[in-house]
Amino acid sequence: MTPELLSYLRCPVSREPLEMEVLETGTKQYNGTEKEIILNGILRSSVFIFPIINGIPRLTVEAFIDYEPFLAKHVKDFVAIKEKINITYHGLLQFVLKKNKKTKKSFSQEWGLFNYEEDKVWDADTEGMLQRFLQENDETKESLNGKLILDAGCGNGLLNQSIAACGATIIGMDFSQSIERAFEKNTQSGALFIQGDVQFPPIQFDLCDIVHSSGVLICTTNSELTFSCLETCVKKGGKISVWLYHPVKGLIHNTFNFLRGYTSKLPHKVQYYLYTVTLLPITWIVKKLKGNKQNTREMMIDILDWFSPEFRWEHAHDEAAAWFSKRNYTRVQVTTNELFGFNIIGYKN
Numbered sequence: 112m113t114p115e116l117l118s119y120l121r122c123p124v125s126r127e128p129l130e131m132e133v134l135e136t137g138t139k140q141y142n143g144t145e146k147e148i149i150l151n152g153i154l155r156s157s158v159f160i161f162p163i164i165n166g167i168p169r170l171t172v173e174a175f176i177d178y179e180p181f182l183a184k185h186v187k188d189f190v191a192i193k194e195k196i197n198i199t200y201h202g203l204l205q206f207v208l209k210k211n212k213k214t215k216k217s218f219s220q221e222w223g224l225f226n227y228e229e230d231k232v233w234d235a236d237t238e239g240m241l242q243r244f245l246q247e248n249d250e251t252k253e254s255l256n257g258k259l260i261l262d263a264g265c266g267n268g269l270l271n272q273s274i275a276a277c278g279a280t281i282i283g284m285d286f287s288q289s290i291e292r293a294f295e296k297n298t299q300s301g302a303l304f305i306q307g308d309v310q311f312p313p314i315q316f317d318l319c320d321i322v323h324s325s326g327v328l329i330c331t332t333n334s335e336l337t338f339s340c341l342e343t344c345v346k347k348g349g350k351i352s353v354w355l356y357h358p359v360k361g362l363i364h365n366t367f368n369f370l371r372g373y374t375s376k377l378p379h380k381v382q383y384y385l386y387t388v389t390l391l392p393i394t395w396i397v398k399k400l401k402g403n404k405q406n407t408r409e410m411m412i413d414i415l416d417w418f419s420p421e422f423r424w425e426h427a428h429d430e431a432a433a434w435f436s437k438r439n440y441t442r443v444q445v446t447t448n449e450l451f452g453f454n455i456i457g458y459k460n
């Protein structure tokens with residue numbers, strides 16, 4: 112992480128600003144020049160503790176459990192801190208560990224397949240992804256200049272680089288291991304990355320010009336709850352933009368949703384091999400016959416994205432519009448409408 116990121120960060124539970132202890136600095140190439148970054152460190156609020164590992168602040172509520180060996184090695188009083196959190200927040204910890212376990216694994220596996228040099232993201236190349244983002248968010252390349260954006264559930268982080276190249280500062284957040292390569296492959300100084308949970312955003316409230324969350328709410332425990340957690344980060348006059356699945360009529364769609372109800376419960380590796388020998392060959396033949404140019408990895412990512420997450424909610428457009436209006440958002444509009452889903456935006460009043 113770079114030092115300027117710290118001022119945006121908050122404890123995801125207490126909302127306090129975080130105190131930082133730097134353990135190791137390093138350098139990273141941004142826009143062709145070398146910049147000093149904080150490689151390893153510790154972030155603290157009055158109760159919680161979060162590590163910075165390999166340049167990424169790890170800000171999920173459960174980070175002190177996920178990264179216990181690192182903290183035990185670097186923090187003298189870690190055992191006492193851990194005990195205090197465990198006693199004070201026992202119920203909360205059980206809740207986040209349970210709700211996040213499977214989803215973290217499924218998306219770590221899905222994005223682990225992605226090849227940054229060869230693969231497209233949802234059928235779009237870098238320029239195509241940026242154009243889609245601009246349309247979804249009702250922005251232009253020029254209007255992004257100087258804006259502060261939160262990309263909640265950034266996945267592989269590629270889009271973030273194109274947005275930063277337009278002059279925006281964009282905080283990409285994801286709780287899966289995809290955040291590691293998103294950070295590693297990034298070459299734009301305006302693209303910042305953190306590991307965090309969209310239901311506990313570790314970002315200052317009322318801060319961002321745009322909170323963008325594409326294809327994420329619908330794979331959390333409750334889409335509207337996640338919306339309400341994220342909209343707190345939008346500043347007055349700012350915008351929230353979310354891409355959601357909508358219901359699709361059709362036998363194949365409903366059969367797939369019925370099947371995933373069972374297969375998504377299997378261990379993730381088993382799912383991978385199961386889909387490789389069943390859905391992938393069928394998908395490959397059908398897509399090739401239709402002239403689709405996706406490679407096998409891209410097809411597998413699509414399959415995993417549908418079949419492996421624990422949750423997959425679909426919402427009607429007016430249902431989602433009500434999430435905005437009942438929180439006093441105005442100028443609510445559907446900006447894109449596709450086969451499987453739609454993007455909807457609104458402005459904080």
Ligand SMILES: C[S@@+](CC[C@H](N)C(=O)[O-])C[C@H]1O[C@@H](n2cnc3c(N)ncnc32)[C@H](O)[C@@H]1O
Nearest residue numbers: 218264265266285286287307308309325326327
């Ligand atoms: C379908 S992918 C979309 C990624 C990216 N927004 C895009 O459009 O390419 C959903 C992403 O949301 C992330 N995600 C799901 N639940 C999350 C949570 N509770 N906190 C943070 N990220 C989450 C997953 O790890 C995954 O990378």
